[in-house]
Amino acid sequence: MSRLRIxxxxxxxxxxxxxxxxxxxxAELEKIGVAFERWQASQxxxxxxxxxxxxxxxxxxxxxxxxxxxxxxxxxxxxxPDNPNRGEMRKKFLDEHFHKEDEVRFFxxxxxLFTLHVDGRVYEIECVKDDLIAxxxxxxxxxxxxxxxxxxxxRFFTEPDxxxxxxxxxxxxxxxxxxxxxxx
Numbered sequence: 795m796s797r798l799r800i801x802x803x804x805x806x807x808x809x810x811x812x813x814x815x816x817x818x819x820x821a822e823l824e825k826i827g828v829a830f831e832r833w834q835a836s837q838x839x840x841x842x843x844x845x846x847x848x849x850x851x852x853x854x855x856x857x858x859x860x861x862x863x864x865x866x867x868x869x870x871x872x873x874x875p876d877n878p879n880r881g882e883m884r885k886k887f888l889d890e891h892f893h894k895e896d897e898v899r900f901f902x903x904x905x906x907l908f909t910l911h912v913d914g915r916v917y918e919i920e921c922v923k924d925d926l927i928a929x930x931x932x933x934x935x936x937x938x939x940x941x942x943x944x945x946x947x948x949r950f951f952t953e954p955d956x957x958x959x960x961x962x963x964x965x966x967x968x969x970x971x972x973x974x975x976x977x978x
Contacts, residue, residue: 848946873939944975
């Protein structure tokens with residue numbers, strides 16, 4: 795289940811806001827220019843589906859977003875717990891950074907934790923299946939996929955180097971908990 799917790803940047807222990815309610819999450823994130831949506835597939839997606847099948851299942855929403863925001867590239871990334879490079883992949887974006895274009899991700903399956911650092915607050919968003927998050931360019935943040943990552947996501951890009959992280963050099967990300975997805 796999606797979750798948003800908001801903290802004072804100096805107090806990672808006690809959230810100022812904590813909700814699983816989609817409408818409340820959307821409203822809070824809109825205040826800082828972050829879009830949050832829930833999408834539904836137009837057709838069933840079988841385990842092991844090809845990237846093309848995944849994109850086809852969400853074609854209407856993808857086309858709408860591409861038209862609204864001018865994205866030039868859409869792809870699918872899939873990370874499994876047995877990926878031999880999972881540690882390196884996880885570490886890549888654990889420190890605070892920003893991008894020079896919007897970071898837009900839709901979770902087809904699995905989950906991940908986006909943490910945004912905006913105006914003295916830290917916004918911790920657990921994104922799960924059917925969640926789309928659009929983080930504006932220049933927003934300081936970090937992303938954690940957990941120790942045993944498991945997700946499939948559709949990514950949207952305007953420029954080939956837009957996803958490159960520009961690291962701030964701060965240690966704020968180490969002050970907040972790492973992602974430990976709930977197990978069923």
